[in-house]
Amino acid sequence: MLYREAGDFKTSYAADAQTFPLAFDRWGYWVLLALAALVVPFVVNDYWANALLIPFLIYAIAALGLNILTGYCGQVSLGTGGFMAVGAYSSYKLMTAFPWMDMVSVTLLSGLVTAGVGLLFGLPSLRIKGFYLAVATLAAQFFLVWLFNRVPWFYNYSASGQISAPERELFGLVLTGPNAASAVQYLFCLAIVIALAWFARNLTRGTVGRKWMAIRDMDIAAEIIGVNPLRAKLSAFAISSFFVGISGALFFTIYLGAVEVNSAFGIQKSFLILFMVIIGGLGSIFGSFAGAAFLVLLPVVLKLVGVDLLGWPTTIVAHLQLVVVGGLIIFFLVVEPHGLAQLWRLTKEKLRLWPFPH
Amino acid sequence: MNAHTDSFTTDDGRTIGGTVLDLRNITLRFGGVEAIKNISFDIREGEIRAIIGPNGAGKSSMLNVISGFYVPQEGEVWFRGEKRPQMRPYQVAQQGVARTFQNIALFEGMSVLDNVMCGRLGYMSSNILTQGLWWGRAAREETENRESVERVIDFLEIQAIRKTPVGRLPYGLKKRVELARALAAEPKLLLLDEPMAGMNVEEKEDMSRFILDVNDEFGTTIALIEHDMGVVMDLSDRVVVMDYGRKIGDGTPDEVRSNQEVIDAYLGVAHD
Ligand SMILES: Nc1ncnc2c1ncn2[C@@H]1O[C@H](COP(=O)(O)OP(=O)(O)OP(=O)(O)O)[C@@H](O)[C@H]1O
Ligand SMILES: [Mg+2]
Numbered sequence: 001m002l003y004r005e006a007g008d009f010k011t012s013y014a015a016d017a018q019t020f021p022l023a024f025d026r027w028g029y030w031v032l033l034a035l036a037a038l039v040v041p042f043v044v045n046d047y048w049a050n051a052l053l054i055p056f057l058i059y060a061i062a063a064l065g066l067n068i069l070t071g072y073c074g075q076v077s078l079g080t081g082g083f084m085a086v087g088a089y090s091s092y093k094l095m096t097a098f099p100w101m102d103m104v105s106v107t108l109l110s111g112l113v114t115a116g117v118g119l120l121f122g123l124p125s126l127r128i129k130g131f132y133l134a135v136a137t138l139a140a141q142f143f144l145v146w147l148f149n150r151v152p153w154f155y156n157y158s159a160s161g162q163i164s165a166p167e168r169e170l171f172g173l174v175l176t177g178p179n180a181a182s183a184v185q186y187l188f189c190l191a192i193v194i195a196l197a198w199f200a201r202n203l204t205r206g207t208v209g210r211k212w213m214a215i216r217d218m219d220i221a222a223e224i225i226g227v228n229p230l231r232a233k234l235s236a237f238a239i240s241s242f243f244v245g246i247s248g249a250l251f252f253t254i255y256l257g258a259v260e261v262n263s264a265f266g267i268q269k270s271f272l273i274l275f276m277v278i279i280g281g282l283g284s285i286f287g288s289f290a291g292a293a294f295l296v297l298l299p300v301v302l303k304l305v306g307v308d309l310l311g312w313p314t315t316i317v318a319h320l321q322l323v324v325v326g327g328l329i330i331f332f333l334v335v336e337p338h339g340l341a342q343l344w345r346l347t348k349e350k351l352r353l354w355p356f357p358h
Numbered sequence: 359m360n361a362h363t364d365s366f367t368t369d370d371g372r373t374i375g376g377t378v379l380d381l382r383n384i385t386l387r388f389g390g391v392e393a394i395k396n397i398s399f400d401i402r403e404g405e406i407r408a409i410i411g412p413n414g415a416g417k418s419s420m421l422n423v424i425s426g427f428y429v430p431q432e433g434e435v436w437f438r439g440e441k442r443p444q445m446r447p448y449q450v451a452q453q454g455v456a457r458t459f460q461n462i463a464l465f466e467g468m469s470v471l472d473n474v475m476c477g478r479l480g481y482m483s484s485n486i487l488t489q490g491l492w493w494g495r496a497a498r499e500e501t502e503n504r505e506s507v508e509r510v511i512d513f514l515e516i517q518a519i520r521k522t523p524v525g526r527l528p529y530g531l532k533k534r535v536e537l538a539r540a541l542a543a544e545p546k547l548l549l550l551d552e553p554m555a556g557m558n559v560e561e562k563e564d565m566s567r568f569i570l571d572v573n574d575e576f577g578t579t580i581a582l583i584e585h586d587m588g589v590v591m592d593l594s595d596r597v598v599v600m601d602y603g604r605k606i607g608d609g610t611p612d613e614v615r616s617n618q619e620v621i622d623a624y625l626g627v628a629h630d
Contacts, residue, residue, distance in 0.1 A: 200490075208486055222465075225543070
């Protein structure tokens with residue numbers, strides 16, 4: 001079957017506005033979903049689930065969140081790590097204060113708490129832009145990490161200053177804690193990712209998405225067509241933080257199980273997510289996934305090839321990784337600001353026309 | 359000053375109604391520069407009102423006052439019979455004032471369709487949650503407003519570029535898309551800042567035709583800044599002439615053309 005739109009005519013505006021306008025893409029998407037939900041959990045082993053799939057899914061949520069704020073609404077943030085920490089500590093406090101609460105509610109509530117905090121830290125964006133806003137979010141990052149380190153209430157006065165996730169079940173299956181099966185954890189994350197990606201896609205193709213992009217492309221013109229800049233920016237901060245908070249909650253409850261705020265949610269995390277969004281593609285849902293996949297895969301592939309295959313020392317490979325990421329960031333910022341998503345789009349455009357390039 | 363409340367029919371069969379916008383003794387300063395000096399004029403429902411004058415006369419500043427960008431130091435703006443309190447530009451837009459810019463102000467990262475859909479934002483009020491779930495009102499609004507946007511797209515003959523990113527369009531088409539976005543809002547007052555600047559003769563003719571058709575078919579009230587005197591004389595019902603921030607003429611194209619002060623201002627300036 002060729003990749004074509006011939007014969008794929010739209011008869012309503014609703015059909016024309018759908019996410020995958022080409023039947024081929026739609027089928028590909030459903031097949032991928034079926035594989036991810038029905039096949040992968042039964043064949044994957046613990047190593048691949050824990051080293052690749054679960055972090056990929058969790059980072060994809062954070063990347064979606066940051067992409068809403070930066071890629072769609074044009075507001076730079078270096079506070080992603082700090083907001084992930086808000087999600088993580090919210091889930092910890094909720095789990096320990098209300099032991100009966102199910103994990104779906106814990107996760108969603110953690111997102112909501114983070115949305116509120118994000119709203120608060122978004123207030124300066126009304127007055128300051130670009131570089132200065134980036135610095136303000138950086139301040140938020142350091143403040144939040146400091147807060148979770150210094151106020152013992154957040155880690156329930158534990159001697160180590162760490163937080164660790166108690167065991168919780170969902171539908172009779174252990175989901176958190178050391179006894180959890182990674183296939184169960186994977187499925188839980190997958191379900192949340194699918195729901196959130198669908199949510200983000202709907203937002204960005206509709207009214208609020210247009211408001212965000214209008215602010216991003218030209219805030220003066222946005223205001224002249226009736227966009228209230230205050231509400232548009234704050235909604236972007238809130239929704240973005242909701243995603244980032246959920247990501248942080250899962251990072252703690254599912255992926256790590258125990259967390260020390262500096263190492264898990266420090267400034268490096270903010271940059272990691274930002275790089276995912278830049279490499280994957282600013283202003284693209286698909287790009288958020290591509291960027292997360294790329295940066296989760298990169299160290300694993302480099303280790304496989306460099307250390308296991310070629311026998312290089314681990315330190316060299318670790319440095320090589322920094323060089324590769326740095327080079328790619330420069331490449332994408334200079335050559336292709338819309339990232340992997342745009343490369344993918346161009347390939348598809350070529351495919352549609354193939355074999356007649358004009 | 360008394361606002362018009364009567365209405366009459368023009369020679370070509372259009373109805374001109376009462377005063378929509380009344381500017382009273384507007385003065386606008388930037389530091390020491392007086393960009394607008396004590397200017398008053400009105401715009402009546404259904405008319406095309408031109409604002410002309412040499413470069414730097416204060417025409418764009420006048421539109422910026424009307425759309426709430428600049429706050430005049432003195433004077434009052436009356437809109438649809440009420441004195442307008444100080445407002446942010448988005449609030450003015452929500453009252454039914456749409457505009458285009460002298461330097462195109464489109465959203466370059468979005469498609470033509472999305473740009474024009476932006477003109478409908480004032481008609482879409484579903485909350486974020488229903489939008490995220492693409493549910494009920496949110497989905498319905500999207501389809502309904504798409505229908506009215508498609509009518510504007512047909513009207514301005516830009517069907518073929520619907521899905522094109524605006525950044526890829528040539529200048530003349532961008533101007534047309536910007537007009538489409540303003541029209542999609544179905545404004546009570548449409549402000550056009552040099553809609554034909556930088557266009558070739560053919561594009562100018564198209565644009566003139568669109569402006570006349572908009573006014574004729576939808577009865578839209580239009581305020582228009584334009585340098586090309588021929589165009590102004592053809593299109594407008596009444597003309598305000600500005601020079602160095604002052605109003606030096608106001609009346610029908612014929613009256614303005616025979617006004618000595620206007621002739622002097624235009625002769626004294628190199629003009630295209
Ligand atoms: N934001 C501003 N700050 C300072 N001065 C301004 C500002 N906007 C306009 N001016 C000044 O006000 C005067 C009128 O400018 P305006 O842009 O309104 O003229 P115009 O009639 O639209 O001219 P043009 O035909 O060149 O577009 C000019 O002297 C200009 O320098
Ligand atoms: Mg001007």
